Amino acid sequence: MAQAALAREIPEEATEVALQTRIKAGATLEDISEMTPRYRDVLVATMAIAADLEIMTLPLDFDAITFAPSINDRIAVASALQDEMGHAQVMFRMLEDFGFDSYHQVFERDPKNFKTFFLLEFGNLSPIDVGLGHLVGDQAGYITTRDLEENCSFGPYSRSLRKVNFEENFHVKRGEYMIRHYMQQGPEMRKRVQERMDFWFPLGAEWFGATDDVKSRTDQLHYKIRGSSNDQLRQIWLQRLVPFCEQVGLKVPAHFDREKGIYVLDYQMPILLNLETLKWDFRTVTWPEKLAQWKKGGPLKLPGLTRMQVELWGQDLW
Amino acid sequence: MKKVIDRQLELGGDKPEFYEVFARRDSAEPLTHIGSVEAPNAELAEARAWFVYDQHIWREMCIVPLSAIVTITERGSKSKVKVV
Numbered sequence: 001m002a003q004a005a006l007a008r009e010i011p012e013e014a015t016e017v018a019l020q021t022r023i024k025a026g027a028t029l030e031d032i033s034e035m036t037p038r039y040r041d042v043l044v045a046t047m048a049i050a051a052d053l054e055i056m057t058l059p060l061d062f063d064a065i066t067f068a069p070s071i072n073d074r075i076a077v078a079s080a081l082q083d084e085m086g087h088a089q090v091m092f093r094m095l096e097d098f099g100f101d102s103y104h105q106v107f108e109r110d111p112k113n114f115k116t117f118f119l120l121e122f123g124n125l126s127p128i129d130v131g132l133g134h135l136v137g138d139q140a141g142y143i144t145t146r147d148l149e150e151n152c153s154f155g156p157y158s159r160s161l162r163k164v165n166f167e168e169n170f171h172v173k174r175g176e177y178m179i180r181h182y183m184q185q186g187p188e189m190r191k192r193v194q195e196r197m198d199f200w201f202p203l204g205a206e207w208f209g210a211t212d213d214v215k216s217r218t219d220q221l222h223y224k225i226r227g228s229s230n231d232q233l234r235q236i237w238l239q240r241l242v243p244f245c246e247q248v249g250l251k252v253p254a255h256f257d258r259e260k261g262i263y264v265l266d267y268q269m270p271i272l273l274n275l276e277t278l279k280w281d282f283r284t285v286t287w288p289e290k291l292a293q294w295k296k297g298g299p300l301k302l303p304g305l306t307r308m309q310v311e312l313w314g315q316d317l318w
Numbered sequence: 319m320k321k322v323i324d325r326q327l328e329l330g331g332d333k334p335e336f337y338e339v340f341a342r343r344d345s346a347e348p349l350t351h352i353g354s355v356e357a358p359n360a361e362l363a364e365a366r367a368w369f370v371y372d373q374h375i376w377r378e379m380c381i382v383p384l385s386a387i388v389t390i391t392e393r394g395s396k397s398k399v400k401v402v
Contacts, residue, residue, distance in 0.1 A: 086370045093354060096334060102356075103329070107321060160353060163373045310321055 012036070023224050028155035032097065042219045043154055044098050046226070048105075049115045050148075051091035053141065055106060056116040057084040059304030063123060064130040076174060077130065083167040090160050111305035119203040121298025122278070128182055128196050134175025136200045136241065140207035142168040143236050151227025176244060183248045194250055201252045202271060202280050204241070206290075208234040211269055214287050238263035253282070275299070330358025336384040337363040341376045349378065 016036050029035060035043070061081055068074035092102035119137050124130050145168060149161035182193050209215065212231040220226045228236075238254055242263055245252045253266040267282045270290035274281055275298075325332065338354045352371050357363035363381050371379075 089370050166373045312321060
């Protein structure tokens with residue numbers, strides 16, 4: 001009783017300071033009751049976006065099942081999608097503890113309100129896209145969730161990502177395997193892969209969001225929900241992707257800067273994608289213009305999510 | 319047409335029922351909490367646990383209904399066993 005009375009008298013400011021001190025010292029939170037409202041909001045937003053991204057991969061890669069070039073490919077795609085569905089299950093299960101209704105979130109929410117990324121909002125045209133999606137997209141996703149697993153100050157979330165990252169790594173490996181395979185199929189095929197890579201690469205670079213100099217919301221780093229900034233994560237992505245591309249003979253607009261000792265893009269972010277031609281315009285624009293394009297979304301977002309919500313289970317799926 | 323999912327059949331009604339999942343890969347490993355699933359009954363929970371937590375070939379896997387767990391350090395807290 002005395003303790004409860006005492007707890008009420010502690011002003012919000014003080015609990016906030018106490019929480020931040022604990023986190024700075026490397027402590028993890030294990031229960032919702034340990035959180036301040038601000039911490040909770042930042043954490044829930046992070047988890048909710050991660051869950052939405054897993055869901056968005058389902059309509060994105062649905063076509064990949066139907067046009068898989070072999071039965072092995074079909075099995076691999078189906079199994080990757082099963083993984084993603086499992087990741088969504090784990091994440092929505094965690095969100096239930098924070099008062100979310102998973103059924104509502106997945107099946108009843110307006111597709112407009114799903115927080116998905118631009119990279120996931122363009123349909124695949126061919127198996128080449130599926131490989132590049134794994135190589136570029138799953139790589140970016142893996143780097144993001146890997147950072148959360150290593151650094152997130154909410155222990156249960158960090159640990160739940162073990163399974164997620166274990167499997168996400170397979171998707172990246174499969175992407176590398178596919179692209180290496182296609183790049184050995186002669187000049188015509190190499191040209192086709194290069195053309196699609198020109199489309200995918202800037203999408204992947206954008207995955208990590210605005211550059212650090214303009215990013216205003218740093219609460220995620222402040223609360224150690226994430227460990228690395230947007231630019232740091234982008235750098236890891238470049239370190240993994242660019243050498244691979246150089247090795248298989250794909251040209252990408254990025255190179256290793258010997259003076260700075262880091263990988264740099266050959267263009268200045270942000271740039272816009274022409275939604276009619278689906279070609280990138282490498283002239284730098286302002287961030288508000290880029291944000292407007294992200295907000296508008298790609299052609300697959302609304303139809304894809306709507307289809308997921310209304311499609312009836314049954315034979316037609318196969 | 320809206321996708322029809324029978325909430326009673328799939329989720330056991332509007333009040334969620336959770337099962338905690340424990341597993342180990344071999345007899346040398348300790349039985350470890352690996353996550354949790356929502357299901358209306360133990361049979362479906364079994365199937366879902368097997369389906370979701372398939373990152374390893376488990377030697378032993380078992381589930382415990384959350385309602386059966388008595389909390390000691392977190393008395394009164396909503397979440398009992400944490401997703402690992």
